Amino acid sequence: MSFFDIINRELSSFVAVTDAEEEVCELYSVYYSSGHKERVDRVDASLSELEIEINGGQRSFTLTIAQNPHINGELGQTGGVLWNSSVLLSEYFARRSISNWDLSTLNIVELGSGCGLVGIALHRLGAKRVVVTDQRRMMKVLAKNVDRARSKGQLFATEYDWDKGSEDMSVLSEPVDLVVVSDCVYHEEVVPMLVGAMREVCQSRADGKAVGIIGQELRSDLVHQAFVEALLDSFIVYRIPVDPSVDTFYTLYAVWLK
Numbered sequence: 444m445s446f447f448d449i450i451n452r453e454l455s456s457f458v459a460v461t462d463a464e465e466e467v468c469e470l471y472s473v474y475y476s477s478g479h480k481e482r483v484d485r486v487d488a489s490l491s492e493l494e495i496e497i498n499g500g501q502r503s504f505t506l507t508i509a510q511n512p513h514i515n516g517e518l519g520q521t522g523g524v525l526w527n528s529s530v531l532l533s534e535y536f537a538r539r540s541i542s543n544w545d546l547s548t549l550n551i552v553e554l555g556s557g558c559g560l561v562g563i564a565l566h567r568l569g570a571k572r573v574v575v576t577d578q579r580r581m582m583k584v585l586a587k588n589v590d591r592a593r594s595k596g597q598l599f600a601t602e603y604d605w606d607k608g609s610e611d612m613s614v615l616s617e618p619v620d621l622v623v624v625s626d627c628v629y630h631e632e633v634v635p636m637l638v639g640a641m642r643e644v645c646q647s648r649a650d651g652k653a654v655g656i657i658g659q660e661l662r663s664d665l666v667h668q669a670f671v672e673a674l675l676d677s678f679i680v681y682r683i684p685v686d687p688s689v690d691t692f693y694t695l696y697a698v699w700l701k
């Protein structure tokens with residue numbers, strides 16, 4: 444059974460998203476009424492290396508991840524450091540892989556991987572092939588983390604700029620089953636490029652059965668609305684409900700091409 448079929452069996456527990464404005468209203472009203480807890484960050488942007496515990500119940504493990512806090516000349520900016528979303532998304536995959544999300548047959552591409560935590564966690568959870576990608580300036584720290592984490596199975600890091608695509612098209616040489624995106628929308632300007640890249644990677648599967656799983660921190664209502672609007676132009680979008688005790692400002696989506 445493909446990952447697409449697995450996801451489609453679960454649709455009754457997901458929320459169909461058809462209107463971006465309604466989605467944002469619902470998210471903010473539900474989240475604010477649920478107690479508006481302060482988020483407890485599991486990451487630390489000041490360290491050059493950190494141990495991250497992925498708490499996935501029976502599938503818990505610890506990963507050592509190198510960071511480059513000064514990659515952009517500004518402490519803690521962009522993918523030089525881990526974002527909380529990458530921990531939450533890795534833990535979500537860990538928990539789901541215990542029950543019915545079998546990763547062992549999947550070819551996975553992560554976009555905007557930063558330090559690579561989600562892709563590396565998916566590798567650790569037994570995915571068949573994982574390619575973590577980011578812009579050129581991220582490749583050093585990303586390759587270091589991948590080299591340290593690689594065990595049984597295939598784990599690669601390669602440059603893939605949403606705006607320019609990849610010089611190394613091996614990213615797309617095999618049809619992709621799952622595209623993973625963790626916290627890549629922090630400004631409206633990146634939305635069309637990111638959604639375009641998701642479309643391109645999903646099109647590597649001729650049968651339209653590539654699934655995108657997106658974890659996104661809620662920062663600005665307007666930016667989030669622009670993201671959902673752009674997704675809805677090309678994708679069927681479902682929200683996967685998250686337990687608000689995990690993080691009241693976190694959303695998860697499953698998407699696939701229309």
Ligand SMILES: C[S@@+](CC[C@H](N)C(=O)[O-])C[C@H]1O[C@@H](n2cnc3c(N)ncnc32)[C@H](O)[C@@H]1O
Nearest residue numbers: 521522525526529555556557578604605625626
């Ligand atoms: C907020 S960080 C999130 C990093 C990582 N996914 C995480 O959750 O820790 C956003 C990531 O998007 C990447 N990014 C931004 N613009 C990009 C582009 N045009 N092409 C590829 N990656 C891009 C950044 O380099 C950065 O790694």
